[in-house]
Amino acid sequence: MRYFRGSLLFSVVCLILAAFIGYQPAHSFSQAFSSVFLCLVLGFLEVSLSFDNTVVNASVLQTMSEIWQKRFLTWGLLIAVFGMRLIFPVMIVCMAGHLGPLSAINLALAHPHQYAKILAEAHTAIMGFGGAFLFMVGLDFFFNEEKKIHWIKFIESPLQKLSSCQGVEIAVVLVALYVVSRFLPQSEALTFLTSSMFGLITYIAVQSMGQLLEAPKGAPQQVAKAGLGAFLYLEMMDASFSFDGVIGAFAITTNLFIIMLGLGIGAMFVRSLTMVLVKTGSLAEYRYLEHGAFWAILALAIIMMISTFYEIPEIITGLIGIGLIGLSYLSSIKKIR
Numbered sequence: 001m002r003y004f005r006g007s008l009l010f011s012v013v014c015l016i017l018a019a020f021i022g023y024q025p026a027h028s029f030s031q032a033f034s035s036v037f038l039c040l041v042l043g044f045l046e047v048s049l050s051f052d053n054t055v056v057n058a059s060v061l062q063t064m065s066e067i068w069q070k071r072f073l074t075w076g077l078l079i080a081v082f083g084m085r086l087i088f089p090v091m092i093v094c095m096a097g098h099l100g101p102l103s104a105i106n107l108a109l110a111h112p113h114q115y116a117k118i119l120a121e122a123h124t125a126i127m128g129f130g131g132a133f134l135f136m137v138g139l140d141f142f143f144n145e146e147k148k149i150h151w152i153k154f155i156e157s158p159l160q161k162l163s164s165c166q167g168v169e170i171a172v173v174l175v176a177l178y179v180v181s182r183f184l185p186q187s188e189a190l191t192f193l194t195s196s197m198f199g200l201i202t203y204i205a206v207q208s209m210g211q212l213l214e215a216p217k218g219a220p221q222q223v224a225k226a227g228l229g230a231f232l233y234l235e236m237m238d239a240s241f242s243f244d245g246v247i248g249a250f251a252i253t254t255n256l257f258i259i260m261l262g263l264g265i266g267a268m269f270v271r272s273l274t275m276v277l278v279k280t281g282s283l284a285e286y287r288y289l290e291h292g293a294f295w296a297i298l299a300l301a302i303i304m305m306i307s308t309f310y311e312i313p314e315i316i317t318g319l320i321g322i323g324l325i326g327l328s329y330l331s332s333i334k335k336i337r
Helices: 002-023 029-049 051-061 066-097 101-110 112-121 123-142 153-164 168-181 186-212 220-225 227-249 256-280 289-306 314-336
Strands: none
Touching: 002 029, 002 256, 029 051, 029 227, 029 256, 029 314, 051 227, 051 256, 051 289, 051 314, 066 101, 066 112, 066 227, 066 256, 101 112, 112 123, 123 153, 123 168, 123 186, 123 227, 123 289, 168 186, 168 289, 186 227, 227 256, 289 314
């Protein structure tokens, strides 16, 4: 439980703030209770959608020095809570609605439904960027010639053999992006492809920076050998995983600050779970857990891209991720026995 003390304390503070936000406008205890309940729902939503992120974060974090681990848990948490859960939606509304930052914040406070509508209109671009980035993360794990352990062997073994073909993962992503764009209207297809290209370029840039910082060449988790490179990689991973959570949160409530507090609680528990996996050595013990996480990442990437033309409930996304990791956990136990 010592790994969760900070998360529990943080949660109590966030729930008190949520109660105050709900109570203040009309001095209603029922509204205060409603705000606390919504905060808890958003926290559970974030944890369920980011469970695979927990495992991948742990695989990277366990190779980092202790000082960079602490920086990820402090600086990274500030970026996750205030950057992705507060500043990111405001920036999207600024760009999509051609507004200044103060105007966007005022819109969120005075007209939250209009704010949510503008954010929803940017859904195609957001999902394109995040989907392309996560697709590359997942494929890079399986198209890895140094990979020695296979969970779903009849699929993973052939994929590893294809790793000798340089740039094969980029080719797969480009084909997938083209196929998805064919299901979209012409204007949205251009937006989707443009944002997806930026997602692809961002992934390559982060990987290249890791190599410049003397990170060894290989699967994404090995980038962690360089502290700054690993930190940037983890932050980009967190950002990509939080896209669907931030968008989905507006289906639950349009209050920007309740969303930030609720998703912040989830982000804090994700980091606590990450530290449990790192400090207890669970990834080494449960050998297929990491594989399940990367299969979940591929599933999430595909779902994000499909969601640009077909709505998929967040609960389905969360259940798929948890299901894949659960199966890999059971397979790991069976292997141990």
